[in-house]
Amino acid sequence: xxxxxxxxxxxxxxxxxxxxxxxxxxxxxxxxxxxxxxxxxxxxxxxxxxxxxxxxxxxxxxxxxxxxxxxxxxxxxxxxxxxxxxxxxxxxxxxxxxxxxxxxxxxxxxxxxxxxxxxxxxxxxxxxxxxxxxxxxxxxxxxxxxxxxxxxxxxxxxxxxxxxxxxxxxxxxxxxxxxxxxxxxxxxxxxxxxxxxxxxxxxxxxxxxxxxxxxxxxxxxxxxxxxxxxxxxxxxxxxxxxxxxxxxxxxxxxxxxxxxxxxxxxxxxxxxxxxxxxxxxxxxxxxxxxxxxxxxxxxxxxxxxxxxxxxxxx
Numbered sequence: 001x002x003x004x005x006x007x008x009x010x011x012x013x014x015x016x017x018x019x020x021x022x023x024x025x026x027x028x029x030x031x032x033x034x035x036x037x038x039x040x041x042x043x044x045x046x047x048x049x050x051x052x053x054x055x056x057x058x059x060x061x062x063x064x065x066x067x068x069x070x071x072x073x074x075x076x077x078x079x080x081x082x083x084x085x086x087x088x089x090x091x092x093x094x095x096x097x098x099x100x101x102x103x104x105x106x107x108x109x110x111x112x113x114x115x116x117x118x119x120x121x122x123x124x125x126x127x128x129x130x131x132x133x134x135x136x137x138x139x140x141x142x143x144x145x146x147x148x149x150x151x152x153x154x155x156x157x158x159x160x161x162x163x164x165x166x167x168x169x170x171x172x173x174x175x176x177x178x179x180x181x182x183x184x185x186x187x188x189x190x191x192x193x194x195x196x197x198x199x200x201x202x203x204x205x206x207x208x209x210x211x212x213x214x215x216x217x218x219x220x221x222x223x224x225x226x227x228x229x230x231x232x233x234x235x236x237x238x239x240x241x242x243x244x245x246x247x248x249x250x251x252x253x254x255x256x257x258x259x260x261x262x263x264x265x266x267x268x269x270x271x272x273x274x275x276x277x278x279x280x281x282x283x284x285x286x287x288x289x290x291x292x293x294x295x296x297x298x299x300x301x302x303x304x305x306x307x308x309x310x311x312x313x314x
Contacts, residue, residue, distance in 0.1 A: 005074060005102075009209040010119045011060065012078045014111070015089045016126035017144040018057060020049035033108070040085040048092040052144045052297050053124050055151040056280040059158035059230070061099050066230060067216055076118045077103040078111035080127070115139045121206040124299065135303050140202045142282055142299035150295055157230055159278040160210060162258075163301075164237040164247055166284030168207050169198035171304030173243070174284075178305050183266075190243035197253035198246065202303045203282055204254075207233070211256040233258045236272055236281070238288070240265030270296070 015021060028036040063073045077093070079086050083105045093100050104114050112134035115123055123134050123141040134141035165174045177186040213231055221227045235258045239247060244263045251257055262272050270291045273281060282299045283289050285306045289298040 006119050008072055008074045008119065009121055009206075009213065010074045010076060011057070012076045012111075012115055012118055012120040012123040013053060013057060014123075014125035014127060014130065015048075015051075015077065015079050015081065015086070017051055017053040017124040018077070019051040019054070019089065019092055020149075021051070021126075037082075037085050040081075040088050044088045044091065046088070047095045048088065050096075050149050050151060052126075052147050052149065053280065054096075054149065056158070056160075056297060058096070058098065058151070059156060059279060062156055062158070062230060063213055064099065066220065070216070072213060072216065074102070075100045076120065078114060078118075078123065078125075079103065079105050080108055080111065080130075081105050082107040112137070112139060112141065115141075121209055122203065128302075131300075132302055135202060135301070136309075140206060142203075142301050145289060145298045145300055147291070147294045147297050157232060159232045159234065159276065161234040161236050161273065161276060161278035161281040162203065162207060163281075163283040163285075163288065164235055164239065165201075166304040166306055167201050167203050167282050167301050168235070169201045169204070169247075169250060171201070171284070171306065172198065173246075175305045187243050190239075190246045194242075194245050194249060196246075197250040200254075202301055208254065208256055214259075232260070234260040234262070234276055234278065236262045236269050236276070237264065238266050238269070239263050 024036065024040065027039045057075055060073060061075060064071045077089065077100055079089065081089065086105045090103065104111055110130045110133055112123060112130050115134060121140055123139060124144055125131050126144045128143055131141045131143040162168050165171060173186065173190055176189045210231065210233055217229050217231060237247065240263045264272065269288050273291055273296050278296065280297045280299055282301055284301045284303050286300055289300055
């Protein structure tokens, strides 16, 4: 049975984020498109290794198992491959038992233009140009950064962590801080506007829809007190008091909340992330996207004042 995609929380993912395509990419870079095609056809039966976003996607799809009546989430493959070279990716998806049936193969072009067709609330890719192009056209996107893959098969809880400014919210306040790198000026701005909610940032829709999934879980928990939640949402921000209050104001106005919220006052975020162990962390500043041992899956959202405009092919 086909469920209307416009009623779902949809993530679009490039094969470069879902699987380890380092060997394939090396062939493409060194030998060109035709040799890449031959390489993929010769290795069509060789299953691709897990990519950085794999543990996140596997747990995200698991949400449907708890709500078979709604089937509220979906993942769509959005690939620069042709259908022929993409067969290896689809076979790898089937091998791992990932419930991904919709795909777009655009043969060398950027797939970001098709994001609205699939009602996507997030596009994940390891291609920086594709991510920047998507954001420049007001589509939600994130660049998956290289990291070690840790995927505990017995741990099915999905932990998602977000920075606030430039990710969930717009970059208004970050712009104030960046003007003079003045924390006191930033706090004064936020205190004066404490009752004014922020405008949505690039991943606001994703955050809101994940909160809807949590409401589904709350309803299920009321019917079944033994139910164990599978989704946990955290906000990890460099803000501290008194600027924390506008974050609370914004979330309350939007009718959403997080399970855990950390106001770190500029403290190294890795200290919290190493304990939280999210399956994905979104931040707009590369300087925040570091973890000890490189074991936290990090996603850069190159949006706003923290990310000066660069050419799409940079």
